[in-house]
Amino acid sequence: MTDVYLLSGFLGSGKTSLLMNLIAQLKAEGKKPAVLMNEFGSISIDSDTVANEENIPLKELLNGCICCTGSEQTEAQLQGLLEEYEHIDVILIETTGAAHPVEALDAVYSPLFAERLTIKGIVTVADSKRWLEREKLSPQIRSLFMEQIRHAHIILANKADLLTESELATVTMELGNFNENAPIIQTVNADISFSFIEETLANMKAISEKQVISGKHLPLSSKLIVFDRSVEKDRFEDWVKSLPDTVYRMKGYVPLVGAKNPYLFQYAYGMVNWLPEYVKMEPQLVVIGEGVQQLEYPG
Numbered sequence: 020m021t022d023v024y025l026l027s028g029f030l031g032s033g034k035t036s037l038l039m040n041l042i043a044q045l046k047a048e049g050k051k052p053a054v055l056m057n058e059f060g061s062i063s064i065d066s067d068t069v070a071n072e073e074n075i076p077l078k079e080l081l082n083g084c085i086c087c088t089g090s091e092q093t094e095a096q097l098q099g100l101l102e103e104y105e106h107i108d109v110i111l112i113e114t115t116g117a118a119h120p121v122e123a124l125d126a127v128y129s130p131l132f133a134e135r136l137t138i139k140g141i142v143t144v145a146d147s148k149r150w151l152e153r154e155k156l157s158p159q160i161r162s163l164f165m166e167q168i169r170h171a172h173i174i175l176a177n178k179a180d181l182l183t184e185s186e187l188a189t190v191t192m193e194l195g196n197f198n199e200n201a202p203i204i205q206t207v208n209a210d211i212s213f214s215f216i217e218e219t220l221a222n223m224k225a226i227s228e229k230q231v232i233s234g235k236h237l238p239l240s241s242k243l244i245v246f247d248r249s250v251e252k253d254r255f256e257d258w259v260k261s262l263p264d265t266v267y268r269m270k271g272y273v274p275l276v277g278a279k280n281p282y283l284f285q286y287a288y289g290m291v292n293w294l295p296e297y298v299k300m301e302p303q304l305v306v307i308g309e310g311v312q313q314l315e316y317p318g
């Protein structure tokens with residue numbers, strides 16, 4: 020049997036960071052992990068990160084969320100993983116930040132795999148700062164954010180470095196009141212031990228499927244911005260700052276004036292992150308949020 024872990028959490032909370040940590044730990048233990056990655060946008064920045072790891076079987080579900088694209092596609096990708104690769108110990112499924120965790124779980128439960136997969140549970144990464152400021156989210160998006168936490172079997176109160184001790188204590192207490200069954204672990208860069216996750220979930224009762232508020236038909240959309248020329252970093256960051264709060268996530272490769280290759284650019288909840296790239300990636304950016312269709316980079 021292959022163990023399956025679902026990694027959930029809102030856009031930009033730290034799921035890919037968790038995924039990369041778990042892959043490294045599993046490999047160090049001599050286990051073979053595989054990844055099913057679900058991205059909301061049409062290009063897959065996170066999959067590039069995983070693909071940089073050698074020998075990691077990887078399948079993707081692009082352009083929608085695992086819960087809405089339906090179980091057939093998920094089944095097909097899981098089937099592909101199990102058939103194309105010999106012996107996989109653990110499958111890590113990174114859902115999009117727009118996915119409802121229980122619906123994602125539903126897509127994975129399939130009679131096809133009853134004899135082959137053991138679904139261990141949902142690990143949700145919560146952006147601690149966003150939790151404190153959750154009132155700022157629009158009601159539907161807030162409800163998704165909270166559902167991801169409510170259905171978790173383990174919660175990571177991530178980005179602990181961005182909060183004071185007392186803010187962190189508040190987050191931990193509030194998360195605990197909201198989901199009384201899941202242990203809450205304060206993390207930075209979603210750094211947590213895989214054996215802790217494994218043991219905690221092994222000691223939990225069978226996963227119960229609670230009644231859910233549907234994550235379908237959320238007002239989220241994604242927009243691809245393609246750059247036809249290099250941009251000034253300062254001007255680009257000014258544009259980012261000028262965007263409405265309903266832009267939740269951006270990631271992609273931005274061609275900067277004076278740089279050889281486009282930089283990997285990440286934006287999550289007010290924080291921007293730039294990383295140089297050693298290969299020439301397509302200069303394009305995915306923007307995820309509410310009403311982002313009209314957005315353009317003014318140039």
Ligand SMILES: Nc1nc2c(ncn2[C@@H]2O[C@H](COP(=O)(O)OP(=O)(O)OP(=O)(O)O)[C@@H](O)[C@H]2O)c(=O)[nH]1
Nearest residue numbers: 030031032033034035036116178207208285287292
């Ligand atoms: N300061 C800080 N930044 C973090 C932490 N964890 C992740 N980040 C940054 O937050 C951004 C988003 O992290 P990811 O791991 O890609 O988040 P994600 O949940 O996979 O994002 P999506 O797949 O787009 O939903 C990146 O720029 C990370 O470097 C943390 O603990 N502290």
